[in-house]
Amino acid sequence: MKKKLLDQRDVYLNRNSALPLYYQLKEHIKDAILKGEYKPNDRLPTEEELCKQFSISRPVVRQAYDELIKERLIERRKGSGTFVKKVTNKNSLFKEFISFSFERNIPDIEENSKIVKIEKIVDAKMNLRFQLPENSELLHIIRVTHELEYPISMIETYIPCQYFLNIENYILLSMNKTIIEVIENMYGIQLVKAFRKLNSMPISKERADFLHGEMDDLVFEIETKYQDIFGRIAILEYATYLTSKMVLSIEINRR
Secondary structure (H helix, E strand, C coil): CCECCCCCCCCCCCCCCCCCHHHHHHHHHHHHHHCCCCCCCCECCCHHHHHHHHCCCHHHHHHHHHHHHHCCCEEEECCCEEEECCCCHHHHHHHHHHCCCCCCCCHHHHHHEEEEEEEEECCHHHHHHHCCCCCCCEEEEEEEEEECCEEEEEEEEEEECCCCCCHHHHHHHCCCCCHHHHHHHHHCCCEEEEEEEEEEEECCHHHHHHHCCCCCCEEEEEEEEEEECCCCEEEEEEEEEEHHHCCCCCCCCCC
């Protein structure tokens, strides 16, 4: 078990932002965990240490940690401190979702998906995930996949416009290719790493509209963060499935 402070070269809390300080801090710690900078069972900095490092109050740090506890990324151990939560073996059940070539392994997603929205937006919360300035422009794409004309999944993709100029044109001209293929073929930038997480949550109104769901439905959301050869987050993608329409099949072989 080890303890280290966040690298202040990569972590900046913007006091002029509309995003609360606790949320900014939470996202930075979460990003460090997902990148493997903090590993399972690593002890996180104390509240006092983070207060001193970033000149913030203890309630800010406590709320950030409380949010990460709710997301089951960290845990408090009485008398010992705050630690990155150990990943249990049950995550191996989702090995098919962890595959980097997730979309390529499910051709129906590409063959039956349809772009229903493509727009340029500015989203402060999403830019924080990309570690970009709040006013950065993002390309936002929504695709819906169908089976027998019935919507079964919704895929939201966010791409920094400053990394890939005019990418919306290339995507519209390459409808038979995945977004990853467009980036690698048209810009010569290889995506080398991906972080994937599976969440269960109540459906939002927008997702209910696209998936013909009800407001009391639950959805599975598969979040994927793709990293390029420069270490930048190049794509954030959220694939949403109605729990009532999703079946997870697992084959277990005994050796």
